Amino acid sequence: MSEKTASLNFIEQIIEDNLEENPGLKVHTRFPPEPNGYLHIGHVKAICVNFETAKKYGGLTNLRFDDTNPTTEDTEFVDNIKKDIKWLGYDWEDREYFASDYFGKLYEFARKLISKGLAYVDDSTPEKIAEEKGSPGTPGVENEYRNRSVEENLDLFERMKNGEFPDGSRVLRAKVDMASPNMLLRDPLMYRIKHEHHHRTGDEWCIYPMYDFAHGQSDAIEGISYSLCSLEFMHHRPLYDWFIEKLEIYPSRQIEFARMNVAYMITSKRKLKKLVEDGLVTGWDDPRMPTISGMRRKGFPAAALRTFCDKVGVAKRENVIEIDLLESCVRDELNKTTARVMAVLDPVKVVITNYPEDKVDEMVAVNNPEDESMGSRIIPFSRELYIERKDFMEDPPKKFFRLGPGRNVRLKNGYIINCTDFVKDDNGIVTEIRCTYYPDSKSGEDTSGIKAKGVLHWVSAGHAIKAEARLYNHLFTDETPTAHEDRDFMEFFNHESLEVLPAIYVEPSLKEVSPGTQLQFMRNGYFCVDSTSSPEKLIFNQTVNLKSRYKPKK
RNA sequence: AGAUGCGUAGCAUAAAUGGUAAUGCACCGGAUUUUGGUUCCGGGGAAAACAGUUCGAUACUGUUCGCAUCUUCCA
Numbered sequence: 001m002s003e004k005t006a007s008l009n010f011i012e013q014i015i016e017d018n019l020e021e022n023p024g025l026k027v028h029t030r031f032p033p034e035p036n037g038y039l040h041i042g043h044v045k046a047i048c049v050n051f052e053t054a055k056k057y058g059g060l061t062n063l064r065f066d067d068t069n070p071t072t073e074d075t076e077f078v079d080n081i082k083k084d085i086k087w088l089g090y091d092w093e094d095r096e097y098f099a100s101d102y103f104g105k106l107y108e109f110a111r112k113l114i115s116k117g118l119a120y121v122d123d124s125t126p127e128k129i130a131e132e133k134g135s136p137g138t139p140g141v142e143n144e145y146r147n148r149s150v151e152e153n154l155d156l157f158e159r160m161k162n163g164e165f166p167d168g169s170r171v172l173r174a175k176v177d178m179a180s181p182n183m184l185l186r187d188p189l190m191y192r193i194k195h196e197h198h199h200r201t202g203d204e205w206c207i208y209p210m211y212d213f214a215h216g217q218s219d220a221i222e223g224i225s226y227s228l229c230s231l232e233f234m235h236h237r238p239l240y241d242w243f244i245e246k247l248e249i250y251p252s253r254q255i256e257f258a259r260m261n262v263a264y265m266i267t268s269k270r271k272l273k274k275l276v277e278d279g280l281v282t283g284w285d286d287p288r289m290p291t292i293s294g295m296r297r298k299g300f301p302a303a304a305l306r307t308f309c310d311k312v313g314v315a316k317r318e319n320v321i322e323i324d325l326l327e328s329c330v331r332d333e334l335n336k337t338t339a340r341v342m343a344v345l346d347p348v349k350v351v352i353t354n355y356p357e358d359k360v361d362e363m364v365a366v367n368n369p370e371d372e373s374m375g376s377r378i379i380p381f382s383r384e385l386y387i388e389r390k391d392f393m394e395d396p397p398k399k400f401f402r403l404g405p406g407r408n409v410r411l412k413n414g415y416i417i418n419c420t421d422f423v424k425d426d427n428g429i430v431t432e433i434r435c436t437y438y439p440d441s442k443s444g445e446d447t448s449g450i451k452a453k454g455v456l457h458w459v460s461a462g463h464a465i466k467a468e469a470r471l472y473n474h475l476f477t478d479e480t481p482t483a484h485e486d487r488d489f490m491e492f493f494n495h496e497s498l499e500v501l502p503a504i505y506v507e508p509s510l511k512e513v514s515p516g517t518q519l520q521f522m523r524n525g526y527f528c529v530d531s532t533s534s535p536e537k538l539i540f541n542q543t544v545n546l547k548s549r550y551k552p553k554k
Numbered sequence: 555a556g557a558u559g560c561g562u563a564g565c566a567u568a569a570a571u572g573g574u575a576a577u578g579c580a581c582c583g584g585a586u587u588u589u590g591g592u593u594c595c596g597g598g599g600a601a602a603a604c605a606g607u608u609c610g611a612u613a614c615u616g617u618u619c620g621c622a623u624c625u626u627c628c629a
Contacts, residue, residue, distance in 0.1 A: 034629055069629075072628075129627080130626085134625075135625050136557065137556045171627060183624055183625050189627055191627090193627080231559075232629095235557085235558065235624050311566080324565085327579095328578085328580090370592065402590095411588090413588075520589085546590090
């Protein structure tokens with residue numbers, strides 16, 4: 001049902017205008033991926049726009065694989081694409097289609113056009129065809145094949161289908177207008193010969209329809225009322241409409257919107273593939289990749305991706321969205337849903353000199369202050385702890401609310417401690433910090449009256465589990481690595497995009513944590529248990545850091 | 555150069571029969587806080603340019619400028 005929102009995007013305005021004239025109109029959209037690669041952040045937008053628009057008006061969305069080019073497509077991709085869309089939270093139910101299912105119908109459509117004198121077989125070489133098309137400024141020229149008889153065209157086209165001609169020797173073209181200022185109307189190719197094995201139709205066909213003679217027709221066959229696509233197809237629309245008119249089929253309507261670009265991310269399948277093939281990333285699901293599988297492995301929640309698309313909106317302007325917005329959506333979601341735990345990424349030992357050696361306190365820790373229903377857990381506190389190395393300074397400035405000689409600090413869910421001394425090695429590196437604790441300052445039952453501005457996270461040295469953490473930075477050092485005419489995008493590859501911390505310490509409650517689990521490492525950021533993690537070797541991926549208002553002076 | 559589309563704060567998206575513009579993120583400040591998180595309060599900052607119509611234009615018209623796309627037997 002159409003929910004009442006304050007503002008409509010331009011597509012919704014078109015739909016509501018149509019609905020006003022024709023109240024019975026069904027809103028039916030489709031998501032049409034080509035199964036030749038993995039879905040990425042750009043597809044997320046397309047998926048959201050198509051599914052959400054239909055949902056808003058009580059309509060349906062089909063999943064249709066646009067598999068008209070056997071050279072690059074494969075079933076392997078089909079399964080991954082389906083998995084990604086489902087994970088994102090969208091359901092196409094039983095409406096799963098393939099353009100290749102329509103090859104028979106498409107062939108008949110082509111014959112119909114030939115019969116109407118609106119399509120012809122061209123024997124020219126690709127070079128000649130390109131040359132005859134002219135350029136945007138100058139009209140193209142009509143060649144000798146353009147006026148073949150309907151009978152000859154029908155015969156030739158059938159023989160193309162029957163495999164009588166080699167690849168590239170002939171094509172079927174629509175007879176539109178060789179002088180059109182729109183290059184796509186200069187007798188566009190409808191069919192080409194490719195003696196290739198198709199992932200679904202096998203060797204049944206050796207002629208395959210081009211995008212322009214498959215997409216719109218598939219839309220019509222499925223009764224798609226709104227074919228929502230990206231701006232680059234704008235020039236195809238006159239052709240899209242031309243085929244519908246001449247074929248006299250269901251008048252699907254194409255509406256173009258601007259694709260989404262996100263700073264520091266790239267969405268070219270070819271370029272993404274190069275990163276994988278060159279071994280710069282570990283695979284399509286490397287957490288640094290802008291693929292859905294990569295973002296999932298990194299710990300981005302599907303809900304955050306959907307919110308992100310909603311906040312970005314839909315328009316026709318070229319755009320590059322700042323990555324802060326995406327990360328903000330991720331934090332917002334994770335803040336509500338994740339358990340807080342303590343993990344020390346860069347440990348330095350703290351010894352509490354007035355705490356008995358064999359004593360262990362059981363401290364109560366709230367799992368999520370945002371959600372009481374998530375309960376609490378017990379964590380051990382003992383004489384030797386680890387804290388974050390950067391939480392101690394030998395000679396701290398005033399605004400440093402952490403530990404320093406003589407200073408008090410609250411250990412989260414623990415006691416207030418006072419730094420009495422510290423030990424350095426020959427290189428001047430601090431190896432141990434000595435403190436005393438205030439026994440009456442225990443968290444939750446503090447009667448000490450002592451004030452401590454800073455709060456630190458910690459783990460008990462004798463109980464903590466050693467684990468690995470992987471921190472990620474932007475994959476590229478430039479916001480738009482592919483937008484430089486004079487430079488290759490690989491020049492901007494960030495060789496420091498992955499930072500592995502082989503020996504962090506996490507609290508013992510994480511011992512059996514399973515892959516995919518999302519957590520907040522207090523004061524350190526949101527982390528996700530990697531898909532390759534095991535109890536023997538825990539691996540955590542940093543999803544996103546926490547915001548911080550602490551700005552140390554330079 | 556030809557055609558088409560687009561140009562609202564740093565980014566993105568809105569609203570307004572034509573009546574000096576709002577929201578989110580970012581940024582700055584403050585309050586709260588046993589996460590320098592969260593939450594709350596406040597702040598600065600925008601109509602590409604010019605001309606025309608008009609009492610009044612960011613919205614209409616025109617010109618200019620800028621950006622994008624199109625000349626794959628890819629989609």
